[in-house]
Amino acid sequence: xxxxxxxxxxxxxxxxxxxxxxxxxxxxxxxxxxxxxxxxxxxxxxxxxxxxxxxxxxxxxxxxxxxxxxxxxxxxxxxxxxxxxxxxxxxxxxxxxxxxxxxxxxxxxxxxxxxxxxxxxxxxxxxxxxxxxxxxxxxxxxxxxxxxxxxxxxxxxxxxxxxxxxxxxxxxxxxxxxxxxxxxxxxxxxxxxxxxxxxxxxxxxxxxxxxxxxxxxxxxxxxxxxxxxxxxxxxxxxxxxxxxxxxxxxxxxxxxxxxxxxxxxxxxxxxxxxxxxxxxxxxxxxxxxxxxxxxxxxxxxxxxxxxxxxxxxxxxxxxxxxxxxxxxxxxxxxxxxxxxxxxxxxxxxxxxxxxxxxxxxxxxxxxxxxxxxxxxxxxxxxxxxxxxxxxxxxxxxxxxxxxxxxxxxxxxxxxxxxxxxxxxxxxxxxxxxxxxxxxxxxxxxxxxxxxxxxxxxxxxxxxxxxxxxxxxxxxxxxxxxxxxxxxxxxxxxxxxxxxxxx
Amino acid sequence: xxxxxxxxxxxxxxxxxxxxxxxxxxxxxxxxxxxxxxxxxxxxxxxxxxxxxxxxxxxxxxxxxxxxxxxxxxxxxxxxxxxxxxxxxxxxxxxxxxxxxxxxxxxxxxxxxxxxxxxxxxxxxxxxxxxxxxxxxxxxxxxxxxxxxxxxxxxxxxxxxxxxxxxxxxxxxxxxxxxxxxxxxxxxxxxxxxxxxxxxxxxxxxxxxxxxxxxxxxxxxxxxxxxxxxxxxxxxxxxxxxxxxxxxxxxxxxxxxxxxxxxxxxxxxxxxxxxxxxxxxxxxxxxxxxxxxxxxxxxxxxxxxxxxxxxxxxxxxxxxxxxxxxxxxxxxxxxxxxx
Numbered sequence: 098x099x100x101x102x103x104x105x106x107x108x109x110x111x112x113x114x115x116x117x118x119x120x121x122x123x124x125x126x127x128x129x130x131x132x133x134x135x136x137x138x139x140x141x142x143x144x145x146x147x148x149x150x151x152x153x154x155x156x157x158x159x160x161x162x163x164x165x166x167x168x169x170x171x172x173x174x175x176x177x178x179x180x181x182x183x184x185x186x187x188x189x190x191x192x193x194x195x196x197x198x199x200x201x202x203x204x205x206x207x208x209x210x211x212x213x214x215x216x217x218x219x220x221x222x223x224x225x226x227x228x229x230x231x232x233x234x235x236x237x238x239x240x241x242x243x244x245x246x247x248x249x250x251x252x253x254x255x256x257x258x259x260x261x262x263x264x265x266x267x268x269x270x271x272x273x274x275x276x277x278x279x280x281x282x283x284x285x286x287x288x289x290x291x292x293x294x295x296x297x298x299x300x301x302x303x304x305x306x307x308x309x310x311x312x313x314x315x316x317x318x319x320x321x322x323x324x325x326x327x328x329x330x331x332x333x334x335x336x337x338x339x340x341x342x343x344x345x346x347x348x349x350x351x352x353x354x355x356x357x358x359x360x361x362x363x364x365x366x367x368x369x370x371x372x373x374x375x376x377x378x379x380x381x382x383x384x385x386x387x388x389x390x391x392x393x394x395x396x397x398x399x400x401x402x403x404x405x406x407x408x409x410x411x412x413x414x415x416x417x418x419x420x421x422x423x424x425x426x427x428x429x430x431x432x433x434x435x436x437x438x439x440x441x442x443x444x445x446x447x448x449x450x451x452x453x454x455x456x457x458x459x460x461x462x463x464x465x466x467x468x469x470x471x472x473x474x475x476x477x478x479x480x481x482x483x484x485x486x487x488x489x490x491x492x493x494x495x496x497x498x499x500x501x502x503x504x505x506x507x508x509x510x511x512x513x514x515x516x517x518x519x520x521x522x523x524x525x526x527x528x529x530x531x532x533x534x535x536x537x538x539x540x541x542x543x544x545x546x547x548x549x550x551x552x553x554x555x556x557x558x559x560x561x562x563x564x565x566x567x568x569x570x571x572x573x574x575x576x577x578x579x580x581x582x583x584x585x586x587x588x589x590x591x592x593x594x595x596x597x598x599x
Numbered sequence: 600x601x602x603x604x605x606x607x608x609x610x611x612x613x614x615x616x617x618x619x620x621x622x623x624x625x626x627x628x629x630x631x632x633x634x635x636x637x638x639x640x641x642x643x644x645x646x647x648x649x650x651x652x653x654x655x656x657x658x659x660x661x662x663x664x665x666x667x668x669x670x671x672x673x674x675x676x677x678x679x680x681x682x683x684x685x686x687x688x689x690x691x692x693x694x695x696x697x698x699x700x701x702x703x704x705x706x707x708x709x710x711x712x713x714x715x716x717x718x719x720x721x722x723x724x725x726x727x728x729x730x731x732x733x734x735x736x737x738x739x740x741x742x743x744x745x746x747x748x749x750x751x752x753x754x755x756x757x758x759x760x761x762x763x764x765x766x767x768x769x770x771x772x773x774x775x776x777x778x779x780x781x782x783x784x785x786x787x788x789x790x791x792x793x794x795x796x797x798x799x800x801x802x803x804x805x806x807x808x809x810x811x812x813x814x815x816x817x818x819x820x821x822x823x824x825x826x827x828x829x830x831x832x833x834x835x836x837x838x839x840x841x842x843x844x845x846x847x848x849x850x851x852x853x854x855x856x857x858x859x860x861x862x863x864x865x866x867x868x869x870x871x872x873x874x875x876x877x878x879x880x881x882x883x884x885x886x887x888x889x890x891x892x893x894x895x896x897x898x899x900x901x902x903x904x905x906x907x908x909x910x911x912x913x914x915x916x917x918x919x920x921x922x923x924x925x926x927x928x929x930x931x932x933x934x935x936x937x938x
Contacts, residue, residue, distance in 0.1 A: 400823075402822075402823060419825075419827075420822060420823050420824070420825050421825040421826070421827055423825075424824075424825035425825070430823060432820075432823055437817070437819060437820070438819050438820055438823055439820055439823070440817070440820060441812075441813060441816040441817045441820055441821075441883070442816070442817070443816050443883050443884060444812065444813075444816050444883070445615070448809070448812070452813055452821075452824040452825075452826070453824045453825055455806050459805075459806050462805050462806050462807060463804060463805055463806075464803075464804050464805055464806060464808075464809060466804075488615060490616075506824065510825075
């Protein structure tokens with residue numbers, strides 16, 4: 098217990114500026130040696146920017162980091178590892194084709210004259226794995242392991258590299274309940290071995306179960322660091338996370354007598370567990386939940402992009418099984434990842450806009466260049482896309498303007514139902530407001546809109562009705578309005594539905 | 600050249616990447632021709648330019664299909680094999696039955712029917728390409744490498760590894776030997792030029808052309824935008840195979856023979872001229888016009904080299920150097936422009 102008094106990692110006045118945004122604002126706190134230290138905060142609170150600075154992915158604008166008494170200013174992830182900080186990201190970084198042993202020593206193989214040789218590192222790594230999880234055979238192929246086992250493999254790799262601090266970013270996102278228990282046991286064993294674990298999760302129950310200390314972030318600022326024993330339950334932690342943030346004002350709309358346009362019943366996929374809901378004409382419905390709660394899966398199922406079981410009826414009719422059928426029926430999707438799923442980045446704005454409605458720019462298969470140009474010019478003006486010309490390649494636009502081009506594609510499709518998956522992710526504040534205005538205007542024209550978002554502010558600002566998701570289940574449906582209970586919403590989406598009594 | 604271009608752009612006359620690359624390829628073709636004219640006696644003649652085009656009608660025709668497929672993000676290495684197969688099939692179907700030996704007897708179909716059925720044979724290979732690439736999601740470079748061997752293999756079996764050229768109806772040699780307006784220009788050359796013009800219109804002015812670019816630029820976004828990727832790629836493979844089939848039939852008609860080694864390595868030449876013409880190997884970028892001038896560059900280099908006492912044995916090395924230079928120059932030019 099004496100060791101717990103010394104500091105494993107401390108940051109002092111750490112600040113990170115992006116153009117127009119201060120992502121991390123003058124943050125100072127200390128993490129104790131051999132403790133499990135949790136970082137919590139809403140999306141955009143600055144947790145991941147902080148982690149990126151600790152791991153050398155980003156360089157701070159100002160401020161300093163100290164690891165085990167030494168100044169830590171890594172210029173890349175390798176230097177961070179050499180400085181004693183290892184990271185476990187949400188996505189796994191293991192090679193399925195290799196054996197467990199080979200994976201353990203990946204990137205630190207010993208060699209002589211270009212040939213691999215067995216070395217001390219190998220033995221240490223295998224021993225570490227054996228202490229953490231003896232059931233994993235070092236000769237097994239990684240492809241045969243479960244997700245949890247792969248994660249344990251990554252942890253062993255981190256631990257055997259001699260790291261004194263291991264950062265884990267949402268490690269349980271892809272794990273089943275039993276696997277989570279085993280992972281927790283491993284983390285506790287690491288603590289017993291005097292390794293410091295920085296644990297980031299949105300699932301507050303995990304934090305209370307596992308953590309020694311907690312640091313709360315809000316809007317890029319450090320709010321508090323204290324032992325979890327001194328935190329009085331989930332409610333208090335949630336209050337610390339949301340503070341007194343002023344949310345964008347929702348203006349109630351009169352849509353009481355609208356008829357349903359979309360009816361989803363017993364929707365099931367590998368993640369979704371029997372989700373049923375409906376969307377009315379002219380209504381904005383928000384789907385809110387953590388990463389992995391099933392928002393994107395719902396959007397993609399309705400759109401025909403993924404297979405599902407259950408029934409999706411639009412205007413009373415079943416939709417065909419492909420995005421082509423969905424568009425023909427009058428549904429358009431703004432996908433989650435605009436660069437990989439929405440945009441043709443090496444094509445121009447003019448060439449991007451018309452793709453979802455080819456009839457409008459052609460006659461019997463022949464392109465009409467003038468109609469195509471008009472369409473692009475119309476949306477550049479309507480959405481305020483900042484560009485010198487419609488001939489600009491979309492890869493050269495800013496995030497916000499790229500998102501507007503994706504939105505323009507969907508608007509050009511003249512859909513009656515728009516599915517917007519993270520419509521403002523990575524978009525600057527100005528463009529955000531403009532996109533919200535477009536959504537509101539569309540709803541007033543009688544279009545129906547589903548917003549799938551991890552940003553509560555966005556959901557509360559524009560949605561008439563809110564659907565709360567947790568781990569593939571529809572937990573609750575509520576109408577937006579002045580009396581909406583933010584703490585209650587956060588409680589539900591962090592898995593607190595069973596804790597209502599608290 | 601590039602200084603001029605930069606000045607142009609500075610004036611605000613924005614040029615698209617595609618126009619830029621095409622201009623670069625055209626300039627390179629002209630420059631190389633002039634340079635070769637300095638070195639090789641009698642090279643600088645109009646007739647020589649005509650020859651560069653007419654001697655390469657087959658490869659340029661194949662290049663059209665290959666270019667569209669490359670732009671859509673797919674390879675087609677089967678075209679050379681299809682040239683051999685369709686030619687051999689056309690001859691075999693047209694040969695009269697009961698010849699003196701196995702290689703002299705066929706099905707005795709009328710010429711038109713033999714050629715039509717040979718074209719179906721070519722389309723079957725295209726269909727096979729589409730089936731494996733689109734349906735079973737096997738990388739196109741592997742699939743078409745396989746079908747290349749399948750097509751040529753069938754041709755070899757039918758010709759017993761050599762050729763069929765006897766017992767053919769007289770009109771079989773008609774199509775491939777029509778000369779136009781008393782010049783040395785044959786019908787296949789004209790057909791190639793028509794094909795290139797039609798392809799340019801399709802590429803620039805039709806939904807079909809645009810679909811090719813969308814799919815090549817981002818297949819995931821294309822599908823989520825309601826494009827039927829599978830159907831379009833199937834069409835592209837069938838068109839490429841149809842072109843290759845016609846080339847094979849025209850060559851068979853020209854020589855009045857079906858030869859199992861015909862079109863050998865033509866699939867690589869077609870790929871090379873597309874790359875020389877600025878078509879991106881990753882898809883989403885390129886043009887038929889670029890490919891056409893890429894073919895002229897390759898033709899100039901090889902024919903100039905032959906003129907320069909270099910033995911024809913050097914042509915592979917020359918092609919290799921040309922390809923490396925072209926790709927380096929293209930990447931370098933685009934980075935410079937977009938800096």
